Amino acid sequence: MGTQLEAKNPKSMAFILMLGAFIGLFGETALNMALTNVMEDFSIPAPTAQWLTTGYLLVLAILVPISALLMKWFSTRQLVLGALVISLAGAALAALDINFAVLLIGRLVQAVGTGLLLPVMLNVVLIIFPVQKRGVVMGIVGLVITTAPAIGPTLSGVIISTLGWSYIFWISALLYLLLLVIGLPKITNVSEITKPKIDVLSILLSTVGFGGFIFALATMAEEPFSSVKVWLPLIVGIIALILFCIRQMKMAQPMINLRVFKFSMFTLGTLIMFLSILIILSTSILLPMYLKGALLFSAAIAGVLLLPGNAVNVVMSPLVGKLFDKFGARYFAIMGFIFVLIGNMIFLTTISATTPVWQIVVAFMILFFGLTMTTMPAQTNALNQLPRELYADGSAAMNTLNQVAGAAGTAIAITLFTSGQTGYLVNFPNAAQPEILAAGVKYAFYFITGISAVGFIGSLFIKKKQLTEKAH
Template structure:
């Protein structure tokens, strides 16, 4: 069966979807540079302010699994236009916020729209472009996935310094309006509307599962792990996720077909993406705090310091995409994680309250050089192993875990940041605030470096899907299922 739909303007469709996803992913970290301003304006702590990022990612993690079901109930145009309109309403609500609660609610509404757009983008790209042309397109999509959250602090830093943090949302809302008009005119339906039965139990279990897990991780920044406020939601979340997974494997029409994880390269690609997104989001919230709080740069200057690393991502993504079709994923992913480790070691060795700016810039460039070589090849290599029938389920599963990774990275890094600061204050109670903050950030980078090493180990097992199938490792049971569903 062909994996490509006959679409007159596939590039236009892909562009609209990628720009919409970029705005949503930009929104993940756009407020990171403004956290200190928001903390002061609304009188909240760093642990509370980080919910503006963690809460956004929490909503994505809850909603993205449901997207696989939505794509079987609604047309592509309905989902894209609906997602853009919801995102626009959330941005407008946040722009007009009078208190922290109102701002957080606006962020949650905006995240709901992004949660619809992300998996639709990935699924549509897989359907409208043939396998032999996916490399360059997935390279551009990899650029969106990494550049959106990475560029958030850079662009928002300039906006905050010149206009104020609320204009992050006013500008986003304007783009959402333009994209909605374009989507209504150019997006066509490429999904198969089957309208399967809606299993409310699955929706409830996935919502409680991902919600409990991320809430527990984020709460650790304020209370100890031994507190019922942490282990209670964590236990409930893990049990709910177990029951959700068990239920999906026993249903004739599961909300998310977990048989995608029987494909070894998809599972490995998803794990590598999980680790990569965790690193991106953890770095994305720590560096703005460090640059503004320890090195005392303005929001604009701090944002511009991150620009060279983002430029590396922009330049390298299409190149990696075009070379992927020729060389495959293995060498890119291994080399990429080596560079990621080098970049993190750079941060570990230089972070202090007196670090020269160029050392931060170089380490960030090396880090993103490596991440750009990892994300697109790992994602594309994994998805290429799936049959067309499982594209929607595969994209939903991968995107869900990406959002969990982002929320976990944000929550754990802020938790370790807080622990590192408190430990330093015990030893040096009279230490200056920049020294305390720099120590907290450096403490978090031990965790990020460890994650990078795990990623390198995973990269050593990456192969082309065709090589796995040639050796008889393709999941025959899944092939049989896909054939039956056909």
């Protein structure tokens, strides 16, 4: 099969892929708002419940690197069909609400579908739109990647309060079904199928590496670092990742071409994207718990309170995309991280069991105002550095690290939240539950603020020049 790079109607094709990715990424955090309900329904503690989010991200982190290989073996249509069918099956299974194990399995199956769809979306968008239009399109892609997880708690808050949490999955399943029926005919094959040799050892090393690393981070919420359950998978994961990287550099046809990291602006852009996703996902698991557990709002109200922050993102993303083509990434990233730091400083100084809720809403809006300026420009600037033949590898490497960031952000946030509560209880044994919970959330925000500072320092090194020469 030869290279077929013409999409009949690129806009509708991009829309279908983005909608599919949006539903999957919405699923990433939609259950955050329902964690307290799920914990009550199945009588499980927070560290167990958080596996619904961490497990989802764990599967994404394992699958996304393999996707670069799959895109060279299967046509765009085959991958999209497979991704939507698997996602539909997972959502339907989770919706049955039988017990915690079935719910978790449904989540993991849905994650497999999302893990296939995300890299395909990014790669297809890079192929079907010319460089000069890419800022606007990537602005919309950035909107999907950041809004879906951020808006998850808001939409699901309303669904939980009106229908019950299992309807999060029924609605997702219905949307997947609609996409299959209406959307699939509009998908054309645009990727080149080269059928490279499948290296089983690379797949194994990447699975053990990413899996072990994230499993260890997530287990830290329940176990101390000295526990075998934490340090053993962490060490095994790190060794496997090092071996994976060494193997990729030596192979003629690597699973992920790590040579993309030889482009310095690609590496820096990926790092900034990584930190931004870390901030988005750790915030999106902590704030719903804080609004419900410490400030005692219902799921629906808590969801609505997070809406202005998400609205900022929706309004800003296409705007930043348009202006990016004019100004490049540097100014956006620096300004963005200044706002992210301000937002986090407000959280750090105001979070308590008696905080006026408007302060939290304003801080969240400032945070997202900044994050919208950092994510898309960093991602587009990074991918624009690469020659065309490295797009699939670049987007696979970046997507993999984004999923690792999401899983790590969620796991670290819950771990720090738990240890912050424990520390507060030692000093104030008679404290009320809302005060304990607020103290845990506040403690986790020290970490998020630190990450923001690192991002700001990184943004200072972005070069103004935007490389658009391509290897055609």
